[in-house]
Amino acid sequence: MGKVQYYTEEGLKKLKDELLLLKTKGRQDIAKQIAEARDKGDLSENAEYDAAKDAQGHLELKIAKLEGVIGNARVLDNSKMDPSKVGILSTVKIKNIKNGMTVSYTLVSEEEADLKAHKISLASPFGIGLLGKKVGEVAQIKAPAGVVEFEVLEIEY
Template sequence: MPEHIKKKLLEDIKQLEHELAHELPAEIKKAAALGDLSENAEYHMAKQRQEFVNARLGQLKKRMAELSLVNLANIPHDRVAFGSTVEVFDTSKDEKIEYKLVTSEESDVSKGLISTTSPIGRALIGKQVGDTATVVTPSGNRELEVLKLTTIHDEAAAAAESAEK
């Protein structure tokens, strides 16, 4: 798992755990002191926030566990996968586009960072240079021809090579 993603998830988990352990109990106690709980909006809002924080905390911990299971050795060397940078020709737009497949936490379409779980990411996974991926969009299907592929392994080898120089 990329270190910056792990750090961000851990920060989010820490912040939510603090809110759950310290801030929300104080809010609930303060709201309960106001009296009748059946019509106490502050109390109900604090309880709803507590449920939300609990659920979000569960999601983040599950995501951490999922990401820690990613084994980079299992990522293909010759096909589009997580970490790949791929140049495609979009026949519907008649233009070349470069995408990097990343986790959902890192995705930023404006920078060409697309999630492996996005429609484009899912369509490109497993493709090789010369293959065409069909992406189903609300405005119709898009055909993306894979022109160039740099896998996460290629990038790691290039980084190691430049570090040696």
């Protein structure tokens, strides 16, 4: 059994949509490529056929991995979270103590992390540093430039 991963409903839906796309359109496209390559004659020296069969193998491997991830996925119920502490699925507003800049991040699983959408991984240095902190506490986060301190201003679920 694989490792259990926690997702938001939105994140799990994205995975399921991707799996459905791979199983339908992805398999259809590969089948077309194989058929076209097969029509070109001798399969023993047909590079297009070999490439299409390799692509089919990669697609099936990706489908199997995604099925495993989805099979071990759990949707988090944020109503059971302690709203006074930073945890997975919490949106936390923090202030850099050194320069006063504020920013908000939502802590999510590694697979859902997207810095542009202000979603950071719980396993990242930021996620680890913020986890369990309460409003008013200071998180010391190890960055490449050294330790940076952030004050927790708000926590929302």
